[in-house]
Amino acid sequence: MATIYELNPYNPQPRSIEAIATALKKGAVMLYPTDTVYAIGCDLNAKSAVERVRKIKQMSNDKPLTFISSSLSNISQYAWVSDRAYRIMKHLIPGAYTFLLPATKLVPKLVMSPKRKTTGIRVPDHQVCQDLLKALDNPIISTSAHLPNQEGEFPTIGVEKARLFDVLDKSVDLILDNGVEPGFQLSTILDLTTEEPMIIRKGLGWEEAENWLSVLS
Numbered sequence: 001m002a003t004i005y006e007l008n009p010y011n012p013q014p015r016s017i018e019a020i021a022t023a024l025k026k027g028a029v030m031l032y033p034t035d036t037v038y039a040i041g042c043d044l045n046a047k048s049a050v051e052r053v054r055k056i057k058q059m060s061n062d063k064p065l066t067f068i069s070s071s072l073s074n075i076s077q078y079a080w081v082s083d084r085a086y087r088i089m090k091h092l093i094p095g096a097y098t099f100l101l102p103a104t105k106l107v108p109k110l111v112m113s114p115k116r117k118t119t120g121i122r123v124p125d126h127q128v129c130q131d132l133l134k135a136l137d138n139p140i141i142s143t144s145a146h147l148p149n150q151e152g153e154f155p156t157i158g159v160e161k162a163r164l165f166d167v168l169d170k171s172v173d174l175i176l177d178n179g180v181e182p183g184f185q186l187s188t189i190l191d192l193t194t195e196e197p198m199i200i201r202k203g204l205g206w207e208e209a210e211n212w213l214s215v216l217s
Contacts, residue, residue, distance in 0.1 A: 002031070002168075002175045009178040010109035012131045013211050021135035025173060029053055030174035031164065034068070035126040036096045036204055037144050038164055038182040040172065041068075042138040057143055058169050064113040066098055066120035068142045070133040075099075075121050078106050078139065084216065085192040091212045096187045096204035111141070115213075118193055128178050144186060 003023075005016045014086060024030065024043045029052050031040055042049035042182070044067050054061065069075050072086070072093050079101035081089070103112045103119040112119045112142055124130070134142060146166055163182050169175065188209050189201035197213055199206060 001170065002172050003184070004165075004175045004177060007128055007176055007178045009135070009180055012128050012178070014131075017128075017131045017135050018178065020174060021132060024049075024132075024136055024140070025138075028173040029056070029171075030176060031130075031145055031168050031172045032128065032174075033126065033178045033180060033182065034129055034142060035094075035124045036183050036187050038161065039142040040145050040168070041141040041143070044111065044141055045108065047108065047110060050108065050141060053141055053143060054110075056168070057146075059112065059143070062114055064118070064120060065111045066142050067111065067139040068129055068133065068174065069121050069139045070130060071123060073161055073193060074139070075123065078104055079119055079121055080104060082192070084197065087195060087216045088190070088192065088212055091216070092190075092205075092209060094123040096122075096129075096185070097209060098187045098189045098201075099123040100189065100191045100193055100200070102193055116193070120189070122187055128176060133181060140212050144178040145182075 005014060005020060007013060027046045027049045029042045029049050031038060040053055042053055055127045072089055095117060098120045100118050100120050103117055163173055188199060188203040188206040190213040191198050191200050199209055
């Protein structure tokens with residue numbers, strides 16, 4: 001049974017944030033809110049926890065995992081950022097945008113795409129996430145918390161928070177509740193690994209991303 005932390009959405013309690021960060025460093029897996037949907041996550045460098053996240057989401061090792069980072073400067077430690085990619089990201093961070101970038105050696109192999117050596121990173125515009133990232137001092141795995149249907153497949157989002165908590169209670173160690181219902185749109189994914197950056201999934205804020213791509217590309 002998971003430990004539930006009730007957090008103020010605008011000013012998360014520091015003691016709770018520190019306790020959560022300590023648990024993540026020890027390999028805990030959590031269900032937590034972001035600026036898009038609720039996500040399942042763990043410390044990027046906690047191998048056993050990453051493996052558990054994959055098991056919960058029924059993801060094979062050849063499927064890359066996205067993670068959240070605290071800032072654009074922090075992203076540059078985990079990915080190679082070209083001048084063009086930097087200009088685009090600067091206008092969209094923080095926000096509901098996932099950027100596909102060439103991974104550096106700091107990204108664990110269990111997380112990145114094994115064939116392309118790329119990784120998906122985003123900087124959320126969300127106080128709980130930012131406080132956690134600061135306390136942990138590590139990126140955090142972030143994969144949307146969908147629930148399996150009767151066929152074992154993960155359907156589209158839109159599940160109420162109470163249902164998420166109930167179904168995933170025995171799968172995760174921590175549940176973070178900031179009193180807000182999960183969103184209904186995923187992040188917009190931008191592929192910045194190609195010569196011509198492109199949107200490969202239209203999610204929250206895709207119109208703004210498209211605008212900046214046309215201006216800066």
